[in-house]
Amino acid sequence: MSSDDVTDQGDGVTHQAQQADQADQPDGHRRRDAAATRRALLLAARARFTRLGYDRTTLRDVAADAGVNLALIKRYFGSKEGLFKAALASAPRFLGGEAEFPHDRAALAGALSRQLAAGAWAEFGEHPVLLLLRDSGDEQVAELRRRALEEFGRQVLEASGAAPAPDALLRAELLVALGVGVAVVRSAVGLRPLADATPDDLMGPLRDIVDGLLGPPSG
Amino acid sequence: MSSDDVTDQGDGVTHQAQQADQADQPDGHRRRDAAATRRALLLAARARFTRLGYDRTTLRDVAADAGVNLALIKRYFGSKEGLFKAALASAPRFLGGEAEFPHDRAALAGALSRQLAAGAWAEFGEHPVLLLLRDSGDEQVAELRRRALEEFGRQVLEASGAAPAPDALLRAELLVALGVGVAVVRSAVGLRPLADATPDDLMGPLRDIVDGLLGPPSG
DNA sequence: TTGCCAAGTAATCGCCTGATGACTAACGGG
DNA sequence: CCCGTTAGTCATCAGGCGATTACTTGGCAA
Numbered sequence: 001m002s003s004d005d006v007t008d009q010g011d012g013v014t015h016q017a018q019q020a021d022q023a024d025q026p027d028g029h030r031r032r033d034a035a036a037t038r039r040a041l042l043l044a045a046r047a048r049f050t051r052l053g054y055d056r057t058t059l060r061d062v063a064a065d066a067g068v069n070l071a072l073i074k075r076y077f078g079s080k081e082g083l084f085k086a087a088l089a090s091a092p093r094f095l096g097g098e099a100e101f102p103h104d105r106a107a108l109a110g111a112l113s114r115q116l117a118a119g120a121w122a123e124f125g126e127h128p129v130l131l132l133l134r135d136s137g138d139e140q141v142a143e144l145r146r147r148a149l150e151e152f153g154r155q156v157l158e159a160s161g162a163a164p165a166p167d168a169l170l171r172a173e174l175l176v177a178l179g180v181g182v183a184v185v186r187s188a189v190g191l192r193p194l195a196d197a198t199p200d201d202l203m204g205p206l207r208d209i210v211d212g213l214l215g216p217p218s219g
Numbered sequence: 220m221s222s223d224d225v226t227d228q229g230d231g232v233t234h235q236a237q238q239a240d241q242a243d244q245p246d247g248h249r250r251r252d253a254a255a256t257r258r259a260l261l262l263a264a265r266a267r268f269t270r271l272g273y274d275r276t277t278l279r280d281v282a283a284d285a286g287v288n289l290a291l292i293k294r295y296f297g298s299k300e301g302l303f304k305a306a307l308a309s310a311p312r313f314l315g316g317e318a319e320f321p322h323d324r325a326a327l328a329g330a331l332s333r334q335l336a337a338g339a340w341a342e343f344g345e346h347p348v349l350l351l352l353r354d355s356g357d358e359q360v361a362e363l364r365r366r367a368l369e370e371f372g373r374q375v376l377e378a379s380g381a382a383p384a385p386d387a388l389l390r391a392e393l394l395v396a397l398g399v400g401v402a403v404v405r406s407a408v409g410l411r412p413l414a415d416a417t418p419d420d421l422m423g424p425l426r427d428i429v430d431g432l433l434g435p436p437s438g
Numbered sequence: 439t440t441g442c443c444a445a446g447t448a449a450t451c452g453c454c455t456g457a458t459g460a461c462t463a464a465c466g467g468g
Numbered sequence: 469c470c471c472g473t474t475a476g477t478c479a480t481c482a483g484g485c486g487a488t489t490a491c492t493t494g495g496c497a498a
Contacts, residue, residue, distance in 0.1 A: 032494060034444080037445080037446085053274075053354070055272075056354075056356070058486085068446085069445095069447055070487095071446080071447070072445080072447090073486095074488075075445080079487080133408075145407070146409060149408050149410050167412075167423065167424065170416060170424060171424045171427075176413075177403075177404045177413060178396060180400040180403055180404055181399040181400025182396045184396075184400065188352050188364070189368050190365060191365065191368050191372065191392055191395070193386075193389050194392040201386065202389075204386065205389060206393075209428055209431050212432065251476075253474085253475065253476095277456085278456065287476085288475095288477055288478085289457095289477095290457090290459095291476065299456065299457090
């Protein structure tokens with residue numbers, strides 16, 4: 001019953017080809033393609049889970065979005081929980097999209113500006129960190145979540161220049177919290193002008209925050 | 220799916236007096252006090268909604284927590300949605316607990332440190348802003364949410380000293396997002412050391428953020 | 439062609455949940 | 469003391485959900 005197939009990585013396909021995969025056959029009936037079905041389910045699930053959360057996402061809706069039979073979710077992912085974990089595993093990480101992780105404060109501010117801007121992640125509908133925050137009630141997921149954000153914090157810390165301050169990690173985690181907060185506020189509240197901010201809009205303020213937080217105003 | 224085993228820390232009968240309202244009569248049963256019943260329901264509902272969110276909160280559990288019959292929820296609040304709105308209305312606002320809203324940056328940093336620290340809001344179990352973020356799917360609630368956070372942003376802006384910068388509001392809202400993020404990260408992830416930070420721990424970093432964000436380092 | 443297995447389908451099942459409506463019992467004015 | 473008002477109880481209903489099982493269909497190998 002436990003779903004151990006959290007190991008999907010074939011999601012490089014992205015972009016909404018999900019339903020096209022299924023029913024674009026001219027003669028009417030679909031092809032049998034397990035991999036495509038799996039991908040379509042994962043894509044639909046990721047979108048729903050990210051946008052609506054765990055509880056409000058129904059397997060029937062996911063199956064419908066993917067143009068696939070409900071029972072196939074059980075076949076490929078075992079359960080709703082399994083589907084959720086697979087969706088989680090297939091999602092890009094916060095700051096993971098950058099070709100190279102920023103090494104200094106300026107680069108960090110730039111990366112944050114890009115990833116927290118309004119248009120970013122448009123292909124997912126929402127910032128992927130929101131998916132990470134969705135609560136399935138599973139303890140295993142909570143652990144996964146913690147680890148992901150811890151790693152993010154560690155990366156921020158590294159980019160800050162390894163300050164000797166004893167509260168350096170706390171400061172890095174405050175920056176993580178800021179990122180989470182921006183994503184949440186935009187998604188759940190639509191607070192403007194923050195919700196509409198472009199990378200350029202964010203660059204200045206974020207640089208000020210990063211400079212203020214991560215280092216004494218030394219050179 | 221399980222209803223109350225999610226983040227259960229033995230809370231079926233939470234701390235606090237909520238049940239005492241109901242059954243503290245020596246002879247066994249306490250009777251017929253509409254106001255007390257209403258209060259008990261509201262208290263229980265606020266705790267569950269804040270901690271578990273809208274969907275995972277069941278009316279049966281709320282009624283049980285309050286030591287009250289399920290049907291009374293309908294009597295006093297009409298529906299689950301009604302109960303949620305009442306709980307929302309009865310919750311303290313972010314930064315609303317301060318005797319007086321901070322007028323300058325130092326006071327703002329101090330207030331934030333206090334309200335974002337680990338122990339704060341212990342009587343609610345979680346930061347009240349989390350209740351505000353809980354999604355009941357109701358459009359009316361979304362509007363209420365937006366207004367509350369907008370007001371918070373405006374207050375922050377005011378405390379910043381009315382900078383002439385055109386992106387002053389954006390900067391204020393970033394501070395709002397930081398507050399939301401800290402609450403969310405602590406509640407949903409337990410990221411440490413942030414989750415355990417005391418007001419003193421937060422004071423330094425937050426002052427740096429506020430100074431960096433809200434004003435040029437001028438005197 | 440034939441046979442076999444994987445992919446896909448249809449139909450429920452059992453359970454939980456929010457919502458009711460009819461009933462009972464306490465309180466208090468007269 | 470009586471009786472109307474109202475707080476509180478009980479039983480149940482209808483709907484939606486995740487899960488599951490028995491079945492059908494398509495495709496490939498021999």
